[in-house]
Amino acid sequence: MTPVPLRVAFAGTPDFAVPSLEALLESDVELTTVYTQPDRPAGRGRKLRASPVKTLALHHGLTVRQPVSLGTEAPTLQAEKIDLIVVVAYGLILPRAMLEVPRLGCVNVHASILPRWRGAAPIQRAIEAGDRRTGVTLMQMDEGLDTGPILAVADTLIGESENSQSLHDRLAVLGARTLRPLLAQLSRTPVPAIPQVQEGACYAQQLTRAQAWLDWHEPPDVLERRIRAFNPWPIARSQLDGMDYLMRHARLGPPGNWAEPGVVVAANDDVLQIQAGGGTLELLELQRPGGKALDTRTFLNGHSIEPGSMFMAPGPPDAHR
Structure with missing residues (x-):
């Protein structure tokens, strides 16, 4: 049957x-x-x-x-x-x-x-x-x-x-x-x-855009995981000179404290190295809002980022936009 x-x-x-x-x-x-x-x-x-x-x-x-x-x-x-x-x-x-x-x-x-x-x-x-x-x-x-x-x-x-x-x-x-x-x-x-x-x-917990802002005082392995976790949304991000940068892919850089958290330690060729808490993070793929996601070498060819400049989260008025 x-x-x-x-x-x-x-x-x-x-x-x-x-x-x-x-x-x-x-x-x-x-x-x-x-x-x-x-x-x-x-x-x-x-x-x-x-x-x-x-x-x-x-x-x-x-x-x-x-x-x-x-x-x-x-x-x-x-x-x-x-x-x-x-x-x-x-x-x-x-x-x-x-x-x-x-x-x-x-x-x-x-x-x-x-x-x-x-x-x-x-x-x-x-x-x-x-x-x-x-x-x-x-x-x-x-x-x-x-x-x-x-x-x-x-x-x-x-x-x-x-x-x-x-x-x-x-x-x-x-x-x-x-x-x-x-x-x-x-x-x-x-x-x-x-x-x-x-x-x-x-x-x-549900994701929000406010959680996507990176705190560079955190260890680089925590930041690297958050970048992967928040890709494709809400996309991890930070500000440099008042401009938003979206960060889609990264890897751990050399350990050690070379500068204040958020400071660009190196920016040349295909290396964009940022100081984090107790080590550095190397950004591999970045994006400006409204632009295309680019590998670091291509991004640096079109966007000047100088060593010594500092990435940071926005102030309280913009933190939850």
């Missing part, structure tokens, strides 16, 4: 969710509805732009719902007799009434090994903290913030020079790859979920 396919709804919005939606499209499930955030103004013209998930869903002729609030969505899902909801970077919290609709519950694909880095920015915070490993967790959702019991985990090493974009792309694929066998298993039998331990739990 042929098993009846699971009736599944999907909720996701950004690029990170696209591989998981593709995994559902390629699986033996009946994808009934796709939830995604409302279209948002984007680009210089501020025209409404559909989310990557909506674009893919419409390409495959799927039903798309974009409610501003989920408070009245439970009856719609009940009428569709949903077995499962898969949630990946959706952007709205599912209310209890919605969590209770599917008979198999709601499964979330989260970009960390829970309970470490619950919350909005697990990829960036893992790099910033210097974690050696990270991964994805598939959990049974509850009313807490990433606190539900765990259904599956897959881990991966974080590369020494990896930034948030490259890790984001790898974890998106890893999440989809981990979701496929779970869907197959759920279609046959219930999957036991393991409660999260509280030891090691921490919160991945």
Whole structure:
């Protein structure tokens, strides 16, 4: 006897969710509805732009719902007799009434090994903290913030020079790859979920532009990780002579204190060396707002930076712009 396919709804919005939606499209499930955030103004013209998930869903002729609030969505899902909801970077919290609709519950694909880095920015915070490993967790959702019991985990090493974009792309694929066998298993039998331990739990605070300003009193390894963590957004930055400089890639320079923190120790050829706390940092890729990201040699050919000048954070009036 042929098993009846699971009736599944999907909720996701950004690029990170696209591989998981593709995994559902390629699986033996009946994808009934796709939830995604409302279209948002984007680009210089501020025209409404559909989310990557909506674009893919419409390409495959799927039903798309974009409610501003989920408070009245439970009856719609009940009428569709949903077995499962898969949630990946959706952007709205599912209310209890919605969590209770599917008979198999709601499964979330989260970009960390829970309970470490619950919350909005697990990829960036893992790099910033210097974690050696990270991964994805598939959990049974509850009313807490990433606190539900765990259904599956897959881990991966974080590369020494990896930034948030490259890790984001790898974890998106890893999440989809981990979701496929779970869907197959759920279609046959219930999957036991393991409660999260509280030891090691921490919160991945949302990123802001204000956090992107570098404090040159910090050690160079801390600054180097922050530059990678904040690439491609909000992009680590500092000011020199009142002008903003965006810093996309760096490496550790020679140790030692040669000048005050923030002072340019060397600026020639492909070397732009800045004094930090207890060592130096060599900037490898820079950008002026509105300009292109350039390697150091190309950047210095078009922008004069003199040894002895000082990078610093802006004053309080501009610190949160």
